[in-house]
Amino acid sequence: MDERIRFGVLGCSSVARRRTMPAIAACPQATLSAVASRDPEKAKAFAAEFGGAATGYAELLERDDVDAVYLPLPTALHGLWGARVLAAGKHLLVEKPATTDAEGTRALVRAATTADRLLRENFTFAHHPQHATVARLVADGRIGHLRTFTGEFCFPPLPDGDIRYVPRLGGGSLLDAGVYPLRAAQLLLGDDLRVVGGALRMDPRRGVDVAGQALLVSADGVFASAQFGFQHAYGSRYTLWGSSGRIVVDRAFTPAATWSPVLRIEQQDRVEELTLPPGHQFLGAVASFAGAVLAGRTARHPEEQAGLASMVRTAELVDAVRRTAV
Numbered sequence: 140m141d142e143r144i145r146f147g148v149l150g151c152s153s154v155a156r157r158r159t160m161p162a163i164a165a166c167p168q169a170t171l172s173a174v175a176s177r178d179p180e181k182a183k184a185f186a187a188e189f190g191g192a193a194t195g196y197a198e199l200l201e202r203d204d205v206d207a208v209y210l211p212l213p214t215a216l217h218g219l220w221g222a223r224v225l226a227a228g229k230h231l232l233v234e235k236p237a238t239t240d241a242e243g244t245r246a247l248v249r250a251a252t253t254a255d256r257l258l259r260e261n262f263t264f265a266h267h268p269q270h271a272t273v274a275r276l277v278a279d280g281r282i283g284h285l286r287t288f289t290g291e292f293c294f295p296p297l298p299d300g301d302i303r304y305v306p307r308l309g310g311g312s313l314l315d316a317g318v319y320p321l322r323a324a325q326l327l328l329g330d331d332l333r334v335v336g337g338a339l340r341m342d343p344r345r346g347v348d349v350a351g352q353a354l355l356v357s358a359d360g361v362f363a364s365a366q367f368g369f370q371h372a373y374g375s376r377y378t379l380w381g382s383s384g385r386i387v388v389d390r391a392f393t394p395a396a397t398w399s400p401v402l403r404i405e406q407q408d409r410v411e412e413l414t415l416p417p418g419h420q421f422l423g424a425v426a427s428f429a430g431a432v433l434a435g436r437t438a439r440h441p442e443e444q445a446g447l448a449s450m451v452r453t454a455e456l457v458d459a460v461r462r463t464a465v
């Protein structure tokens with residue numbers, strides 16, 4: 140294989156245009172072969188901007204010059220098209236959340252394992268080095284014994300017609316925004332979290348949840364809460380609260396590549412602010428995926444299996460919030 144992974148992008152979406160396609164262009168281990176849209180004119184416009192051939196969805200999967208597919212379709216279409224990508228023998232980088240529920244996510248994992256291809260969910264925040272620094276501070280005892288994790292990801296209402304307001308496309312704030320604090324809690328407290336309560340605010344006109352909150356408990360008895368929604372001023376942060384202090388991470392989930400993170404460590408008698416170098420989490424996610432494909436990794440690799448188990452766990456937590464929430 141060439142030293143670069145040849146990507147096809149299936150769906151000319153907003154996040155592809157703003158974040159992932161520039162990251163593919165910036166990644167030395169990746170190149171763009173083709174972009175697919177339902178609308179040929181849209182595919183041509185994307186290809187003119189980012190390179191690659193303009194094509195349709197099914198045609199993209201037949202191309203010999205595509206090793207891996209980046210899939211930023213509406214969430215409810217991830218399972219169907221993800222399975223087609225894998226059956227076509229391509230590796231799959233699927234946008235978060237992998238599918239709309241645990242059953243669908245398990246099916247996608249089985250498809251990747253059968254096809255012996257790499258499958259990753261594009262939670263880019265996990266590729267920002269700031270979270271490893273936070274984990275180290277906690278392990279070093281900077282806030283004492285960890286008691287509580289609180290994660291928030293909220294933003295103002297979206298334009299009418301946005302996919303996030305359409306139930307049959309996998310809309311709703313739990314699937315779109317709530318998965319971030321849930322996954323961050325898994326990252327910092329472990330996968331063995333249990334949902335013990337929650338609330339979802341439904342928009343009766345649209346039939347999707349537009350805000351929510353979930354309460355969880357870790358295997359070690361650490362409490363976690365997740366707040367999310369499309370009804371608040373922008374907020375993207377988490378706090379780890381221990382027996383002797385607190386760490387606050389602002390812009391935790393979607394920092395710009397130029398943002399220098401400031402970790403705020405609050406203790407009884409002082410506050411310290413640690414300014415970290417910027418991190419390009421979309422480039423990190425693409426580079427990590429491409430590097431794994433180049434290294435011959437697939438869903439059968441033990442570390443990938445662990446990552447896929449976390450992905451399924453997130454989907455199970457989402458299901459549990461739905462079941463539990465008032």
Ligand SMILES: NC(=O)c1ccc[n+]([C@@H]2O[C@H](COP(=O)([O-])OP(=O)(O)OC[C@H]3O[C@@H](n4cnc5c(N)ncnc54)[C@H](OP(=O)(O)O)[C@@H]3O)[C@@H](O)[C@H]2O)c1
Pocket residue numbers: 150151152153154155175176177178181211212213214216234235236261262263302308315
């Ligand atoms: N990782 C991140 O930071 C991040 C950020 C934002 C979104 N996301 C995820 O990325 C996915 C897409 O989000 P987005 O904001 O980019 O959405 P979007 O701009 O609405 O794009 C979705 C694309 O899917 C295609 N599509 C196929 N069938 C469709 C249908 N029936 N209705 C609407 N679009 C359809 C369209 O592409 P064509 O017209 O070209 O066929 C459309 O451009 C979601 O799963 C979301 O959760 C991830």
